[in-house]
Amino acid sequence: xxxxxxxxxxxxxxxxxxxxxxxxxxxxxxxxxGLPPWPPPRATNVRVAPKVFRSHILNADVGTxxxxxxxxxxxxxxxxxxxxxxxxxxxxxxxxxxxxxxxYFGNAVWARGNRDSILVVVDSGSSYWHARRxxxxxxxxxxxxxxxxxxxxYNLHSADTGIIGWSMGAYGALLAVERFPSLFGAACGVxxxxxxxxxxxxxxxxxxxxxAADFDRNDLHRKVAALAKCRLRIACGTSDPFLPADExxxxxxxxxxxxxxxxxxxxxxxxxxxxxxxxxxxxxLIRALxx
Numbered sequence: 547x548x549x550x551x552x553x554x555x556x557x558x559x560x561x562x563x564x565x566x567x568x569x570x571x572x573x574x575x576x577x578x579x580g581l582p583p584w585p586p587p588r589a590t591n592v593r594v595a596p597k598v599f600r601s602h603i604l605n606a607d608v609g610t611x612x613x614x615x616x617x618x619x620x621x622x623x624x625x626x627x628x629x630x631x632x633x634x635x636x637x638x639x640x641x642x643x644x645x646x647x648x649x650y651f652g653n654a655v656w657a658r659g660n661r662d663s664i665l666v667v668v669d670s671g672s673s674y675w676h677a678r679r680x681x682x683x684x685x686x687x688x689x690x691x692x693x694x695x696x697x698x699x700y701n702l703h704s705a706d707t708g709i710i711g712w713s714m715g716a717y718g719a720l721l722a723v724e725r726f727p728s729l730f731g732a733a734c735g736v737x738x739x740x741x742x743x744x745x746x747x748x749x750x751x752x753x754x755x756x757x758a759a760d761f762d763r764n765d766l767h768r769k770v771a772a773l774a775k776c777r778l779r780i781a782c783g784t785s786d787p788f789l790p791a792d793e794x795x796x797x798x799x800x801x802x803x804x805x806x807x808x809x810x811x812x813x814x815x816x817x818x819x820x821x822x823x824x825x826x827x828x829x830x831l832i833r834a835l836x837x
Contacts, residue, residue: 584821589652591616596639603687609669610692611638615652617659625662626835627696628708628828629688631670631715633739638667641712645820654828660836668692672753674739675718676764679756685718689726697729704775708732708831712820713788714739714754717766723776724769732777732834734827737815740766740791766795770802777834778806781823783813 593614601608632641655663677683711719716735723730741747744761755761782792799806813819
C-alpha cells in the first residue's frame with residue numbers, strides 16, 4: 547500500500563469538514579470511503595479487566611479497561627504500561643470492543659514484546675483533554691488519577707511508559723507528553739484531531755476550546771521541543787479530513803529536529819483505518835519501550 551509524507555493542498559474546507567465530522571461522527575460523513583473493519587486473530591495471551599472509578603477531580607464516574615498481555619515465554623515483574631485515549635465521547639469499553647484492541651495489543655506483545663505489557667484505556671469525555679472554563683480538567687484526571695498511580699504502583703520510569711490516542715484522544719495523548727514530558731518514553735497519535743488555526747476550529751467545532759486564547763494556550767505546535775525525548779509515531783489516512791493539519795504538525799516536528807515515525811497511508815477517519823493501523827502502532831510502542 548502506497549505511503550507518503552506530504553500532500554499539497556487541502557485548505558480550510560477540509561479542516562472545517564473534519565470538525566463537523568468529529569462533532570457528528572465522522573464515519574457517517576465519509577461513509578464508504580474507508581476500509582471495512584475486520585477482526586484480528588484472537589489473542590490468547592491477554593486478560594481484560596474493566597473498571598469504573600469515581601474521579602474526585604471530575605466528580606464523575608470514569609470507565610477504564612485494562613488489558614494485561616504476556617510475551618512468549620517471558621514474565622517480567624516490571625511491566626511496560628501504555629495508556630490509550632479514545633476519540634470524542636468514546637468510552638474505554640467501546641474502544642476496546644469496537645477496535646478489538648485486546649487482540650491487536652496481545653498479538654503485538656506476543657510478536658514483539660520482551661516483557662509483560664499493560665494497556666490502560668480511559669473514557670474520553672468531550673472536553674478535549676485540557677482544563678476548561680466550566681471547570682472540567684480531564685488531563686488532570688488522567689495524570690493524577692490514572693498515570694501517576696500506575697507509575698508508583700509498578701515503579702516505572704519514562705522508558706517504561708507510553709501513550710496512544712485516536713482523533714481527539716490523539717490530540718490528548720500528544721498534549722499529555724508536551725505537558726508532562728518526564729512521564730512518557732513513547733507516543734502514537736493516530737488521526738490526530740487538529741486544526742491549522744483557531745478560526746478553522748471555531749467554525750467547525752466551537753466547543754472544542756473555550757475561545758481563540760484557549761486554542762492558542764493548548765496548541766500542540768507551541769511546545770514541540772518538549773517532545774524531543776519521546777519516541778513518536780504520527781499516522782493518518784490520506785482520505786481523512788484532518789490530514790492537512792496532521793501533515794503540518796509532522797512537518798513542524800521534523801523542522802524542530804525530531805524524527806517521528808510517520809505513516810500517511812490509504813484510509814479514512816474510521817474504525818477500518820484505525821484497525822489497519824493498530825498492529826503498526828502497538829508494535830512501535832512495544833519496540834520503543836523495550837529494554
